[in-house]
Amino acid sequence: QTFFKSILNAAPPSPTKRHTKISVIGVGNVGMAIAQTILTQDLVDELALVDAKSNKLRGEMLDLQHAAAFLPRTKINASIDYSVTSGSDLCIITAGARQNPGESRLNLLQRNVALFKSIVPPLVKYSPETTLLVVSNPVDVLTYVAWKLSGFPANRVIGSGTNLDSSRFRFLIADHLDVNAQDVQAYIVGEHGDSSVALWSGISVGGVPVLSFLERQQIALEKETLEKIHQEVVHSAYEVISLKGYTSWAIGYSVANLARTILRDQRRIHPVSVLAKGFYGIDGGDVFLSLPAQLGRSGVLGVTNVHLTDEEIEQLRTSANTILEVQSQLGI
Numbered sequence: 001q002t003f004f005k006s007i008l009n010a011a012p013p014s015p016t017k018r019h020t021k022i023s024v025i026g027v028g029n030v031g032m033a034i035a036q037t038i039l040t041q042d043l044v045d046e047l048a049l050v051d052a053k054s055n056k057l058r059g060e061m062l063d064l065q066h067a068a069a070f071l072p073r074t075k076i077n078a079s080i081d082y083s084v085t086s087g088s089d090l091c092i093i094t095a096g097a098r099q100n101p102g103e104s105r106l107n108l109l110q111r112n113v114a115l116f117k118s119i120v121p122p123l124v125k126y127s128p129e130t131t132l133l134v135v136s137n138p139v140d141v142l143t144y145v146a147w148k149l150s151g152f153p154a155n156r157v158i159g160s161g162t163n164l165d166s167s168r169f170r171f172l173i174a175d176h177l178d179v180n181a182q183d184v185q186a187y188i189v190g191e192h193g194d195s196s197v198a199l200w201s202g203i204s205v206g207g208v209p210v211l212s213f214l215e216r217q218q219i220a221l222e223k224e225t226l227e228k229i230h231q232e233v234v235h236s237a238y239e240v241i242s243l244k245g246y247t248s249w250a251i252g253y254s255v256a257n258l259a260r261t262i263l264r265d266q267r268r269i270h271p272v273s274v275l276a277k278g279f280y281g282i283d284g285g286d287v288f289l290s291l292p293a294q295l296g297r298s299g300v301l302g303v304t305n306v307h308l309t310d311e312e313i314e315q316l317r318t319s320a321n322t323i324l325e326v327q328s329q330l331g332i
């Protein structure tokens with residue numbers, strides 16, 4: 001006798017419900033925070049995990065599976081064999097070597113490029129129609145590396161870029177103004193990390209440009225206050241690292257938010273790392289930088305032509321030239 005009497009002639013599953021699948025490569029602090037958020041938010045039918053450490057991989061898979069009683073039903077697989085990623089709609093790459101004490105960023109980059117040469121080709125082999133979402137650092141250069149190694153059109157290779165920078169920026173502005181961060185629209189663009197560019201003109205609260213909002217609320221928020229908030233975005237990254245040794249929750253939620261927009265074809269605009277050649281006079285070569293981009297099931301649907309001041313454009317071009325110089329030494 002089966003455990004329960006099956007319903008004879010049960011209707012087949014709805015043909016219109018398309019099976020969705022995400023693969024996460026790298027099950028470290030970042031990869032597992034992303035995986036956990038994807039499960040909690042019921043974003044996919046299937047989640048595949050890949051890492052180089054098989055014991056850690058199996059341990060993380062089992063630990064997630066044991067939460068099944070509290071989560072929407074999602075098939076969770078894990079393997080060091082990339083065939084487990086077959087048919088992925090989205091492949092999120094968080095695999096990366098840790099920066100050794102005193103190691104130069106270029107040396108770290110060269111180690112991560114070597115990793116990508118072993119990661120990207122099998123992902124492409126098993127999911128030729130997937131979109132690649134790169135999180136590993138240095139994220140703008142590694143997104144370029146993933147694009148070159150994949151042979152994909154640029155719309156299907158995205159870097160998380162300044163998505164985390166912008167979410168920290170929104171939190172800090174919201175905290176300063178005592179409003180909900182979901183009602184704060186604010187973009188940081190350009191190079192992820194220390195050299196990012198905050199777009200002051202684009203900051204709005206509930207659709208009201210921040211400057212006029214402040215006049216109505218009689219809150220003084222001069223330019224230097226905004227600059228201090230941008231500096232705090234950078235400082236807070238170092239503070240979190242000094243306090244807990246890594247970052248996970250904010251990057252986990254911000255990348256899962258990108259996955260939701262892509263998988264559900266939301267056509268929302270996010271600050272992410274895209275092929276920026278041709279925008280704002282960036283024409284020295286193929287370089288990925290963050291710009292507000294519309295995302296959907298096919299990846300990047302378009303890049304907004306947001307107004308930038310001459311100073312902001314100059315900062316983008318400087319970042320582009322720095323990145324192009326680093327890329328020229330990679331031999332890719």
Ligand SMILES: NC(=O)c1ccc[n+]([C@@H]2O[C@H](COP(=O)([O-])OP(=O)(O)OC[C@H]3O[C@@H](n4cnc5c(N)ncnc54)[C@H](O)[C@@H]3O)[C@@H](O)[C@H]2O)c1
Pocket residue numbers: 025026027028029030031050051052053056094095096097098115118119135136137138139160161164165192246247251
């Ligand atoms: N873009 C951003 O905003 C942002 C924010 C935070 C962290 N990061 C970056 O994300 C990356 C991961 O950070 P983390 O804290 O999770 O690091 P971590 O060391 O905890 O995890 C990295 C994982 O990658 C795995 N790995 C290494 N080589 C591999 C390979 N060849 N194939 C598959 N997996 C492999 C390791 O086994 C490890 O589990 C780092 O590069 C970090 O700088 C980026």
Ligand SMILES: O=C1N[C@](c2ccsc2)(c2cccc(Nc3ccc(F)cc3)n2)CC(O)=C1Sc1ccccc1Cl
Pocket residue numbers: 099105108137138139164165168192193194233234235237238240241245246247
């Ligand atoms: O929140 C972080 N944590 C990291 C981190 C996570 C685990 S170990 C280090 C971080 C924190 C601080 C600095 C820093 N620098 C860095 C630059 C290039 C690399 F290739 C690797 C690391 N990285 C990785 C990272 O990119 C972030 S966001 C971040 C970093 C610096 C400035 C502004 C922001 Cl919004």
